Amino acid sequence: MxxxxxxxxxxxxxxxxxxxxxxxxxxxxxxxxxxxxxxxxxxxxxxxxxxxxxxxxxxxxxxxxxxxxxxxxxxxxxxxxxxxxxxxxxxxxxxxxxxxxxxxxxxxxxxxxxxxxxxxxxxxxxxxxxxxxxxxxxxxxxxxxxxxxxxxxxxxxxxxxxxxxxxxxxxxxxxxxxxxxxxxxxxxxxxxxIPLRRKLLLLADGHVILILLVSLLAAIASLGMYTFLAPLLTAPEYGGIGSITPYLWVWGIGGVAGSFLIGSLADRIRGPVLTFAIMLTLTLALLALPLTAGWHVWLTMVPIALWGAVGWALQVPQNNELIRAREKQGDGNLAVALNESALYLGSAIGAAGGGLLLVLNLPMWTLAIAAAAVGAIGALLQILNLRRRAL
Incomplete structure (x- = not known):
């Protein structure tokens, strides 16, 4: 330039x-x-x-x-x-x-x-x-x-x-x-x-599908748990707080910070490596939610801020990698659109899954553990992406 x-x-x-x-x-x-x-x-x-x-x-x-x-x-x-x-x-x-x-x-x-x-x-x-x-x-x-x-x-x-x-x-x-x-x-x-039939071949690109699947799992874990943050923190065993608003603000401010700060890292660190680090951090932050809430509810501000930061930051290396993967084929914008669809679909699946756990009357901590488990699966899948790039 x-x-x-x-x-x-x-x-x-x-x-x-x-x-x-x-x-x-x-x-x-x-x-x-x-x-x-x-x-x-x-x-x-x-x-x-x-x-x-x-x-x-x-x-x-x-x-x-x-x-x-x-x-x-x-x-x-x-x-x-x-x-x-x-x-x-x-x-x-x-x-x-x-x-x-x-x-x-x-x-x-x-x-x-x-x-x-x-x-x-x-x-x-x-x-x-x-x-x-x-x-x-x-x-x-x-x-x-x-x-x-x-x-x-x-x-x-x-x-x-x-x-x-x-x-x-x-x-x-x-x-x-x-x-x-x-x-x-x-x-x-x-x-x-590009004929529409050829554009649809994007869905046969294993690399793209793996990226989209990681985004889907991240959304299930992150946005799904966001739906149920209030039930977790208002439960008597986890502080029984009266207002969830300060915690949502911390999550959101973390998201804004993460979205902007990730930019310089995305230009210096390979996308798949950065995505793996984010998925691992997301998993650990979700695991820490019930633990910190059990000690003192205000301590949850730390994993909540971290969760918000990495949850929003993830889509920078993901979209960057999708554009890089498909720019020669000329359909990078379609890959990004599908990535956004994966996020909304993941949010819906996460909300439905969390609702099912509540219907089954499982302990509140299972919400965070289940979300962390989904995040861990995403991190493991990202290892496959790293190995793919190494070949």
């Missing part, structure tokens, strides 16, 4: 990260808006909660299909169009006059989110070849910041101005990123026209 190109590439990456901030905010703020939406549209809470399901399913399942169908010569236009869909869908959500329309617009927002993030990561990797890991880390840090900082901000605005104001804020942030990218984003190299 030339010296004159570097500042332009840097500003573009930060604009993509701003869009990712809006995406992270949109992904989780709806859950906090459910009571307000329930009242506004006179629907049961179980029905209102389907807004989150609609967004995540569209994100996880719809985005890889859209990325796969996008022609290789429309990379820049595709990224801008995905962000425009995201902005318009959030604005339309804020204007929705019925719950059915709101549900439809959340589906469109989910698809736009997934396509934008996958193509944004691929674009950043293209523009920042010498510092690819750092560029991806900035984008993932933006998404983590949107979740940790943006969601509370959105909910605070909603409490004062109504539920729609949070979605207007998301749309405004997305619009700023869209206008900035329309101005600063250069033309991206066109990839060769």
């Amino acid at each position: 030339s010296e004159t190109a570097a500042p332009s590439a840097t500003s573009t990456v930060y604009l993509i990260a701003l869009g990712a901030f809006a995406l992270g905010m949109a992904s989780y703020v709806t859950a906090g808006l459910i009571p307000m939406i329930e009242t506004a549209f006179a629907v049961p809470v179980a029905v209102a909660a389907q807004l989150v399901t609609a967004f995540t399913l569209a994100y996880g399942l719809g985005s890889p299909v859209c990325v796969a169908l996008l022609p290789g010569h429309l990379q820049r236009a595709g990224l801008l169009a995905a962000l425009a869909v995201f902005v318009l869908a959030n604005a339309a959500s804020a204007l929705a006059t019925s719950f059915s329309w709101l549900l439809l617009f959340r589906v469109l927002a989910g698809i736009g989110s997934g396509v934008y993030l996958a193509m944004g990561i691929a674009a950043a990797a293209t523009l920042s070849v010498s510092g690819r890991g750092k560029a991806i880390a900035v984008i993932m840090g933006g998404m983590a910041s949107g979740t940790v900082l943006g969601v509370p901000l959105g909910l605070l605005v909603a409490e004062r101005l109504g539920w729609a104001s949070a979605l207007w804020l998301v749309a405004l942030l997305g619009l700023i990123a869209l206008l900035g990218l329309a101005w600063r984003l250069p033309e991206l190299p066109a990839t060769a026209a």
